[in-house]
Amino acid sequence: MKKIFLLAFIFWFNFLFAADNKINLLELYKELHANPELSYQEFETSEKLALILENIGYKVTRNIGGNGVVALLENGEGHTIMLRADMDGLPVEEKTGASYASTKKAVNSEGKEVFTMHACGHDVHMSVLIGAAEYLFNNQTQWQGTLLLILEPAEEVSGGARNMIKDGLFTKFPRPDFNLALHVSSSLQAGKVGYLPGWAMANVDSVDITVKGLGGHGAYPHTTKDPIVLAANIITQLQTIVSRKIAPTDPAVVTVGSIHGGTKHNVIPNEVKLQLTLRSYTDEVRNETLSSIEKIVRGSAIAAGLTEEYFPIVEIKDEYTPAVFNNPDLVEKLQKSFVKSLGSENVIKVSPVMGGEDFGMFGRVEPIIPTALFWLGAVNKKVYEKAMREDLTLPSLHSDLFLPDAEPAIETGVKAMSNAAIDLFKIKN
Numbered sequence: 484m485k486k487i488f489l490l491a492f493i494f495w496f497n498f499l500f501a502a503d504n505k506i507n508l509l510e511l512y513k514e515l516h517a518n519p520e521l522s523y524q525e526f527e528t529s530e531k532l533a534l535i536l537e538n539i540g541y542k543v544t545r546n547i548g549g550n551g552v553v554a555l556l557e558n559g560e561g562h563t564i565m566l567r568a569d570m571d572g573l574p575v576e577e578k579t580g581a582s583y584a585s586t587k588k589a590v591n592s593e594g595k596e597v598f599t600m601h602a603c604g605h606d607v608h609m610s611v612l613i614g615a616a617e618y619l620f621n622n623q624t625q626w627q628g629t630l631l632l633i634l635e636p637a638e639e640v641s642g643g644a645r646n647m648i649k650d651g652l653f654t655k656f657p658r659p660d661f662n663l664a665l666h667v668s669s670s671l672q673a674g675k676v677g678y679l680p681g682w683a684m685a686n687v688d689s690v691d692i693t694v695k696g697l698g699g700h701g702a703y704p705h706t707t708k709d710p711i712v713l714a715a716n717i718i719t720q721l722q723t724i725v726s727r728k729i730a731p732t733d734p735a736v737v738t739v740g741s742i743h744g745g746t747k748h749n750v751i752p753n754e755v756k757l758q759l760t761l762r763s764y765t766d767e768v769r770n771e772t773l774s775s776i777e778k779i780v781r782g783s784a785i786a787a788g789l790t791e792e793y794f795p796i797v798e799i800k801d802e803y804t805p806a807v808f809n810n811p812d813l814v815e816k817l818q819k820s821f822v823k824s825l826g827s828e829n830v831i832k833v834s835p836v837m838g839g840e841d842f843g844m845f846g847r848v849e850p851i852i853p854t855a856l857f858w859l860g861a862v863n864k865k866v867y868e869k870a871m872r873e874d875l876t877l878p879s880l881h882s883d884l885f886l887p888d889a890e891p892a893i894e895t896g897v898k899a900m901s902n903a904a905i906d907l908f909k910i911k912n
């Protein structure tokens with residue numbers, strides 16, 4: 484299997500570099516798009532990109548925090564700048580109808596075969612990173628310093644950044660003075676970029692609650708402790724966290740996305756399971772939300788007449804994604820750089836979202852590294868204009884219909900990213 488991959492890859496690799504030794508980024512994008520790999524399984528993707536970066540001339544280290552790749556270019560005295568792209572696809576069956584649409588399948592962490600798709604645009608991120616890598620390598624007279632390019636695995640499950648840091652990203656390699664990344668936007672036109680200072684994306688927590696009870700006959704509820712009624716009560720009470728516990732000026736989300744319990748009309752079950760997603764920006768709001776959940780489930784269980792051993796079990800999952808905080812000084816510099824390279828009409832201030840991005844983790848290591856993520860427009864101009872005219876909803880990230888307008892998006896991304904890096908290298912201490 485590995486041999487077949489390597490042979491196919493060598494053929495493609497030669498093709499990729501064919502014209503005047505410049506990388507055909509659209510071909511690279513299509514190849515990546517057609518071959519998405521799930522989180523923790525980015526074996527072929529990381530190897531392909533590691534080989535390309537080596538071929539350009541970077542010093543490449545593989546397997547940092549799993550499939551993570553670090554590419555280094557030392558070019559004299561100056562700042563160290565880190566540029567990141569993420570590599571994983573999602574368990575989604577692609578329905579875009581593109582000629583290069585993914586038909587790939589993979590076995591997920593539960594042993595189930597699933598379709599895979601680059602539904603979050605990480606294929607665009609990788610193509611842009613390679614484009615910027617090539618541009619910055621070929622234009623070393625324009626900048627001085629150390630360039631650290633990283634390819635992050637397992638972003639979608641919030642493990643990649645943590646694993647790369649744990650594996651020595653900031654100790655084995657030169658420590659960055661700035662961290663920079665982009666993410667495609669499903670609501671901005673291709674050709675444009677979006678920026679915002681401060682909180683940009685949210686803390687994400689997943690919580691499981693097992694509501695216990697004493698089951699029995701549906702016709703004799705007084706002889707039971709009904710976990711379905713208790714779960715319903717808990718869900719209603721949870722709504723008071725955002726409305727009554729958190730200051731109205733602090734964004735927060737508590738969503739119960741799943742509830743399962745019972746088997747039949749007339750049987751009161753022994754337990755009900757709930758799955759929640761929580762969103763916030765600050766650590767204070769995050770902690771308040773988590774502790775409020777504990778209090779609500781305990782209080783509701785006491786009111787339902789349950790004793791301690793039947794109190795609901797609250798499990799906060801490890802896969803926590805920290806919020807992305809865009810360093811305001813850094814964003815101001817980026818905004819100026821984008822206006823210079825793309826024109827002011829293509830640089831748009833956007834609003835924060837409650838989605839999550841593992842990239843926030845790179846900005847939380849002490850001492851804090853100024854970090855910023857900006858949005859790269861990915862919607863085809865005509866599609867965008869039609870949607871505005873007819874009030875249509877555009878496919879969001881993670882949708883099986885999400886298809887970036889790759890050529891202009893990648894071109895814009897490479898321009899924005901490369902010039903931003905060059906401008907940041909020029910900042911005096």
Ligand SMILES: [Zn+2]
Nearest residue numbers: 603639880881
């Ligand atoms: Zn995603």
Ligand SMILES: [Zn+2]
Nearest residue numbers: 603604605666
């Ligand atoms: Zn993403």
